[in-house]
Every structure is written in C-alpha cells, then in structure tokens.
Amino acid sequence: MPLPTELVRRLTEEQIAFVKRTGLKAEALEPGHVRLRMPLAGNENHIGSMYAGALFTLAEIPGGALFLTSFDAERFYPIVKSLNLRFLRPATGDIRVEARLQTDDIERLQAEADRHGKADYPLHLQLMADDGSVVAESEATYQLRRR
Numbered sequence: 001m002p003l004p005t006e007l008v009r010r011l012t013e014e015q016i017a018f019v020k021r022t023g024l025k026a027e028a029l030e031p032g033h034v035r036l037r038m039p040l041a042g043n044e045n046h047i048g049s050m051y052a053g054a055l056f057t058l059a060e061i062p063g064g065a066l067f068l069t070s071f072d073a074e075r076f077y078p079i080v081k082s083l084n085l086r087f088l089r090p091a092t093g094d095i096r097v098e099a100r101l102q103t104d105d106i107e108r109l110q111a112e113a114d115r116h117g118k119a120d121y122p123l124h125l126q127l128m129a130d131d132g133s134v135v136a137e138s139e140a141t142y143q144l145r146r147r
Contacts, residue, residue: 001072001073002031002055002068002070002071002072002073003069003073005029005030005069007068008026008029008065008068009026009070011064011099012024012026012029012052012061012064012065012068013025013026013055016146019057019061021042022038022042022043022054022057022078023039023042023043024036024037024057024058025037025039027066027096029040029068029069030069030104031069031070032069032070032102032103032106033066033069033073033098033099033100033101034066034069034098034099035066035097036062036065036096036097038054038055038057038094038095038108040091040092040093040094040095048097049090049091050069050090050095050135052085052087054075055085055087055127056083056085056121058097058127059085059097059138059140060080060138060140061097062097062098062123063123066099066101068124069143070101070106071106072110074147075110075115075146075147076110076144076146076147077092077145077147078139078143078144078145079142079143079145080140080142081141081142082139082140082141083139083140083141084139084140084147085136085137085138086137086138087135087136088134088135088137089133091127091129091136092129093130094130095128095129095135096127096130097126097127097128099123099125101121103118105133108146109144112144113144113145113146114146117146118143118144118145119143119144120141120142120144121142121143121144122137122139122140122142123140123141124138124139124140125138125140
C-alpha cells in the first residue's frame, strides 16, 4: 500500500539532506503522478542560471516520489539504474518536473517484481520553466525490487 501523502512529502523534501538543502518542493503527490519544483534561489551556478547538479537532482527524485505514491513500500523498494540528462537551454528561474505512471503499469510492475524479484521501468521527463519551455530532458531506468 502506498504511503500517506504528508509522509511522502516529508520523505521527498527532507529525508535526503542534500535534497533538503536545495529547497525542492513537492507540489503534487498522487498515485501515479508527482510534480516537483526546484527553486533557482540557492541553486545558482557561476553565471546565474541553475546549477547542473540541481537539475540532475530534480530529474532523479521523481522516481522515488512516484515509488512512494504508487507502490507498496512494505513489499518493494526502488533503485535508479541509469539517468541521462540533456541540457537544452539555461534555467534562469524555478524549474518543475512532472512524472506519471499508469495504474495498469504500476500493477504490472508489482506483479513482475513479485515473480522475478525485480522489474525495470523507464521514466522520460522534461524539466520545464514557468513559461513552459523545456530546459532539460532526462531518460532514466528505475528498478522495483522485492524486499
């Protein structure tokens, strides 16, 4: 059974000290859907745009947040197997990302992990500025593992 929303919010924003220092905020935490925001303030690089490491963090954290909202944390745990990030333009303001998994995919992945001990799934995400422009794209492979 997925965890309660407020617990997921605390785990997403505060559990990892590095993430907490970035000021990342969870704006939506629902089964199969998360939306996160990384503030520019405190995450600037030497030219005033968002630091690449902050963008990488924003691209990686949705996999864990989706796990917490969607999967049975008593039976499974997630790992990230790979993540590639392609920078498209400087991020000069706050950046958001949304990630989704369909209910049938969640059920299929849990059944596969029950049978085989693990199940891989991709997440392809776009990191977006408030004006809707895409500043970076990520391709990640996550793995759901049976406890």
